[in-house]
Amino acid sequence: xxxxxxxxxxxxxxxxxxxxxxxxxxxxxxxxxxxxxxxxxxxxxxxxxxxxxxxxxxxxxxxxxxxxxxxxxxxxxxxxxxxxxxxxxxxxxxxxxxxxxxxxxxxxxxxxxxxxxxxxxxxxxxxxxxxxxxxxxxxxxxxxxxxxxxxxxxxxxxxxxxxxxxxxxxxxxxxxxxxxxxxxxxxxxxxxxxxxxxxxxxxxxxxxxxxxxxxxxxxxxxxxxxxxxxxxxxxxxxxxxxxxxxxxxxxxxxxxxxxxxxxxxxxxxxxxxxxxxxxxxxxxxxxxxxxxxxxxxxxxxxxxxxxxxxxxxxxxxxxxxxxxxxxxxxxxxxxxxxxxxxxxxxxxxxxxxxxxxxxxxxxxxxxxxxxxxxxxxxxxxxxxxxxxxxxxxxxxxxxxxxxxxxxxxxxxxxxxxxxxxxxxxxxxxxxxxxxxxxxxxxxxxxxxxxxxxxxxxxxxxxxxxxxxxxxxxxxxxxxxxxxxxxxxxxxxxxxxxxxxxxxxxxxxxxxxxxxxxxxxxxxxxxxxxxxxxxxxxxxxxxxxxxxxxxxxxxxxxxxxxxxxxxxxxxxxxxxxxxxxxxxxxxxxxxxxxxxxxxxxxxxxxxxxxxxxxxxxxxxxxxxxxxxxxxxxxxxxxxxxxxxxxxxxxxxxxxxxxxxxxxxxxxxxxxxxxxxxxxxxxxxxxxxxxxxxxxxxxxxxxxxxxxxxxxxxxxxxxxxxxxxxxxxxxxxxxxxxxxxxxxxxxxxxxxxxxxxxxxxxxxxxxxxxxxxxxxxxxxxxxxxxxxxxxxxxxxxxxxxxxxxxxxxxxxxxxxxxxxxxxxxxxx
Numbered sequence: 001x002x003x004x005x006x007x008x009x010x011x012x013x014x015x016x017x018x019x020x021x022x023x024x025x026x027x028x029x030x031x032x033x034x035x036x037x038x039x040x041x042x043x044x045x046x047x048x049x050x051x052x053x054x055x056x057x058x059x060x061x062x063x064x065x066x067x068x069x070x071x072x073x074x075x076x077x078x079x080x081x082x083x084x085x086x087x088x089x090x091x092x093x094x095x096x097x098x099x100x101x102x103x104x105x106x107x108x109x110x111x112x113x114x115x116x117x118x119x120x121x122x123x124x125x126x127x128x129x130x131x132x133x134x135x136x137x138x139x140x141x142x143x144x145x146x147x148x149x150x151x152x153x154x155x156x157x158x159x160x161x162x163x164x165x166x167x168x169x170x171x172x173x174x175x176x177x178x179x180x181x182x183x184x185x186x187x188x189x190x191x192x193x194x195x196x197x198x199x200x201x202x203x204x205x206x207x208x209x210x211x212x213x214x215x216x217x218x219x220x221x222x223x224x225x226x227x228x229x230x231x232x233x234x235x236x237x238x239x240x241x242x243x244x245x246x247x248x249x250x251x252x253x254x255x256x257x258x259x260x261x262x263x264x265x266x267x268x269x270x271x272x273x274x275x276x277x278x279x280x281x282x283x284x285x286x287x288x289x290x291x292x293x294x295x296x297x298x299x300x301x302x303x304x305x306x307x308x309x310x311x312x313x314x315x316x317x318x319x320x321x322x323x324x325x326x327x328x329x330x331x332x333x334x335x336x337x338x339x340x341x342x343x344x345x346x347x348x349x350x351x352x353x354x355x356x357x358x359x360x361x362x363x364x365x366x367x368x369x370x371x372x373x374x375x376x377x378x379x380x381x382x383x384x385x386x387x388x389x390x391x392x393x394x395x396x397x398x399x400x401x402x403x404x405x406x407x408x409x410x411x412x413x414x415x416x417x418x419x420x421x422x423x424x425x426x427x428x429x430x431x432x433x434x435x436x437x438x439x440x441x442x443x444x445x446x447x448x449x450x451x452x453x454x455x456x457x458x459x460x461x462x463x464x465x466x467x468x469x470x471x472x473x474x475x476x477x478x479x480x481x482x483x484x485x486x487x488x489x490x491x492x493x494x495x496x497x498x499x500x501x502x503x504x505x506x507x508x509x510x511x512x513x514x515x516x517x518x519x520x521x522x523x524x525x526x527x528x529x530x531x532x533x534x535x536x537x538x539x540x541x542x543x544x545x546x547x548x549x550x551x552x553x554x555x556x557x558x559x560x561x562x563x564x565x566x567x568x569x570x571x572x573x574x575x576x577x578x579x580x581x582x583x584x585x586x587x588x589x590x591x592x593x594x595x596x597x598x599x600x601x602x603x604x605x606x607x608x609x610x611x612x613x614x615x616x617x618x619x620x621x622x623x624x625x626x627x628x629x630x631x632x633x634x635x636x637x638x639x640x641x642x643x644x645x646x647x648x649x650x651x652x653x654x655x656x657x658x659x660x661x662x663x664x665x666x667x668x669x670x671x672x673x674x675x676x677x678x679x680x681x682x683x684x685x686x687x688x689x690x691x692x693x694x695x696x697x698x699x700x701x702x703x704x705x706x707x708x709x710x711x712x713x714x715x716x717x718x719x720x721x722x723x724x725x726x727x728x729x730x731x732x733x734x735x736x737x738x739x740x741x742x743x744x745x746x747x748x749x750x751x752x753x754x755x756x757x758x759x760x761x762x763x764x765x766x767x768x769x770x771x772x773x774x775x776x777x778x779x780x781x782x783x784x785x786x787x788x789x790x791x792x793x794x795x796x797x798x799x800x801x802x803x804x805x806x807x808x809x810x811x812x813x814x815x816x817x818x819x820x821x822x823x824x825x826x
Contacts (some may be wrong), residue, residue, distance in 0.1 A: 017262070019551065023207065032554060033257075033681075052293045062318065063173055063495070064165055064172065064397055065396060067162050067165065067394050067404060068160065068162065070403070071119070071405060072088045074155045074156075074157075075143065076143045077139055077140060078140050080098070080135060082135055083711070084713050088408055089114070090159060091409075093294075093298055093299065094195070095299075099113035099115050099130070100115055102116065102128050102277060102302070103116075103303045111134050111135075114434060115128070115146070116155070116777060117158045118158070120608055122601030122603070130145070130147060131144065132145025132146060138713060151517055163374060163379045163382075164373075165397070165402075171316060175290070178273070181273055182304070184347060185301065185309050186269065186346075187355070188229070188309055189313050190228070191347065192314070193313070193317075201226060203256055227256060228269065229256040229260055229268055232271055232272045244578065258824065266803045268392070273288060273289050274289075276316055278296075279293070279367075280313070292315070296311070296315070296367075297363060297366040301344050306339075306356045307335060307347060307357075309334075311335040314334040315331070317334070338359055374390045375457075376457065376460075377451055378404070378449070380452070380462045381598040382404055382599055385597060388403070397427050401464040402602050407449065410712055413708045414437060414439055414708050417436050417704050417706075419454065420707060421685075421700075425695065431687045431689065431691040433693060433804060434463060434685070434686060434688050435451065435685045436451065436452055436576070437683040438576055438577050438578050438587060439712075440679065440680045440681075441679065442589055442594060442680050444617075445594030445597060445615050447581075448604050452464045452465075463577065463684065465578045467688075468574040468576050470572065470664075470668070471573055471580060472697070473697065475554075475569070476571070477530065477572040478557075479541055479569050480526065480538075480631055481631050482549055482550060482632075483544065484631065485753040491527055491747050491748070492525065492745045493527070493729045493747070495526075496524060497538060497540055498515070498521040499533045500512065501540060505565070505566065511534065514536070514541055515534055516535070524537060526541070527634045527745070530635070533642070535570055538570065542568075547566055548560070548564040550564065550568055551563065551568060554583065568688045577682050580664075581680065584722050587635075587657075589617065590625055591626075592617040592620045593618045594615065599670030626723040632719050633658075635660055636658045638660060638661075639657050639659050644660070645675075646702065647702065647706055652709055656676070656716045656717045657709070657717055658706070658717055659673060660674070661696065662697045667692055667694050667696060668690055668693060669685075669693075670684070670699070670700030670702075671684060671697050671701050676709065676714040676715060677717045681705050682704070725746070727752040727753060729753065733753070734758050736756050738758050739759075739825060
């Protein structure tokens with residue numbers, strides 16, 4: 001009897017409805033994978049969420065520190081011409097337009113209408129405004145509001161950016177808030193890059209499908225599938241690379257979804273606008289739409305035209321591929337594509353679209369954003385001034401705004417004159433020439449321009465502060481300044497002996513300086529000795545006032561040390577143009593001690609003042625001011641009749657400038673210091689290897705000075721009469737104005753000589769007039785015979801040797817007795 005296996009039978013019956021074994025194993029594997037995936041994905045998502053929280057919340061962009069020129073301030077009566085006004089406006093990014101939209105101007109003859117943009121300065125916020133001004137006779141003759149109804153006392157234009165101090169990364173970025181970005185730009189960005197931005201949650205599946213279809217039909221990548229949030233995630237802000245891998249794409253999607261889950265659309269869009277990459281200039285990366293607008297168009301965001309908005313958005317797809325400077329045809333096609341999307345989305349109408357597609361790209365020829373440092377000499381002065389408050393490296397990338405005193409027009413004129421003059425002077429036999437100069441405001445001590453090389457944009461050795469060269473005759477005015485501090489002994493009319501002089505030095509050696517023209521001039525007036533830079537006369541005055549007093553004066557006024565040797569009176573001191581500008585600022589300011597400064601203040605990222613550098617000069621002491629006026633009068637005489645007389649021939653007599661030439665031994669260094677009613681400029685020209693240049697002060701440095709002030713608007717120099725009285729003085733010591741040789745001199749009040757009548761003169765007697773010309777008793781010119789071959793060929797009348805010195809009177813008055821050395825400055 002056969003055995004029936006019920007167990008097997010029952011088992012088969014029970015397993016009829018059960019899945020096969022392979023299926024059970026598959027399900028188990030899937031569940032295991034899901035478990036493992038969730039076990040990995042959840043912690044990984046939490047990790048990424050923490051990364052988003054840290055990095056996105058902080059938004060720690062490295063924002064460069066920007067350095068700005070001073071705002072242009074216009075007042076009725078201020079010196080100004082059309083070329084300078086345009087230079088200032090162009091430097092600040094203004095453009096010709098309707099004069100209504102901020103950042104535009106229009107001109108019609110001498111009338112200008114300017115619409116300024118708001119800005120923050122050390123004195124607080126300055127609102128945008130619109131003004132009308134009229135230029136006439138080299139001045140602002142009229143200043144009114146934009147409607148011409150109300151007279152204004154002052155108008156201010158926002159300043160030009162002159163330099164950018166980057167941090168470790170060369171990233172140009174200007175942070176903007178979402179409400180500061182034109183809505184046309186944000187709407188266009190979404191229309192082109194992410195049409196469903198307002199609705200998706202980080203990734204857009206519909207957009208991916210739509211982009212695939214559009215690209216397939218076009219046969220090229222016309223539309224991307226990444227959302228703005230995905231682009232932001234891979235932009236570098238959150239540390240995702242740009243390599244084309246599944247891992248990178250996976251991270252990008254997760255980041256985008258997490259960002260969308262944590263933040264609103266506004267913060268995401270604002271972050272994108274500040275982070276998006278828009279171009280490259282060498283090592284300098286351009287990030288953010290604000291920096292992009294400056295880089296490509298030289299404009300602010302709110303100044304962009306419709307076609308420029310389209311191009312800026314179009315460039316986002318590929319800043320190198322669509323570079324409008326290198327690939328204009330490709331960029332134009334991309335711009336027109338974006339304009340089409342703007343029309344399709346209803347952002348612009350057909351008329352605006354048609355007008356925009358006919359316009360050129362509108363990009364600037366060169367990048368509009370400022371490179372790291374366009375004005376190396378000036379920015380070096382800025383760094384030096386800030387070094388006390390900001391250690392090395394602390395300024396870069398700090399997001400600060402450094403507000404300086406630079407005047408773009410003065411800087412441009414200084415650079416242009418330097419380049420032109422050095423080129424003209426660079427002959428085949430002359431060694432390579434270099435230059436350094438400083439231009440200051442005589443009212444405040446602010447440095448408005450600085451040039452440290454024959455190539456103004458050259459980085460490296462800054463001759464403004466680092467070139468210490470013999471100053472020569474540039475120091476002589478301070479010898480006379482000390483003397484005029486003793487009005488009982490010295491005045492502009494005092495006689496001084498300009499005959500050979502020998503000084504015994506402390507080491508026993510004998511020093512016998514001569515004049516640059518190789519001649520002695522007898523007994524001369526002090527005003528002529530200084531104006532014509534006579535060495536022998538100056539040495540005698542220096543011996544009387546004392547070399548120690550001169551060294552102390554230099555230290556008090558300029559903060560530099562000088563060895564009190566007798567030769568110091570003739571400039572045996574090595575100093576920089578900056579130090580000499582600080583010294584001459586005392587004379588140019590009328591006797592005030594004004595510390596020079598390049599920086600007016602520093603603002604933080606929110607525009608708040610964190611450091612303010614007020615220039616509070618010490619009020620001039622009465623004695624200092626009077627002595628400074630006397631020296632100034634003598635140096636005005638130097639320009640009209642002395643070593644600087646070429647300036648009058650250059651057409652600068654209208655400035656009534658005061659100035660002093662300087663030449664070191666063997667013509668190695670050429671100097672000139674001169675000032676007007678508004679500006680002081682100190683110029684050095686020479687050779688870095690100290691080779692002979694063959695240049696005098698008037699043939700080298702003064703030519704640079706002349707080139708600057710032939711263009712720079714500046715008020716004429718007017719010397720006040722406070723503490724002074726005027727008197728006519730003749731060679732015979734008569735004070736009768738009717739004497740044919742009488743000259744009018746300024747004296748310290750109370751020290752003018754008493755009235756003496758004019759004597760009777762021999763009709764054949766001759767005199768030297770105020771300009772150094774020989775005249776007879778009636779004042780008529782007397783023809784002179786040439787004295788030898790040197791004068792025949794023009795020798796002996798170089799810049800330090802002025803026209804023939806005034807001859808001594810028939811019975812010359814003895815030179816004043818030496819006074820004890822003065823140990824303190826006047």
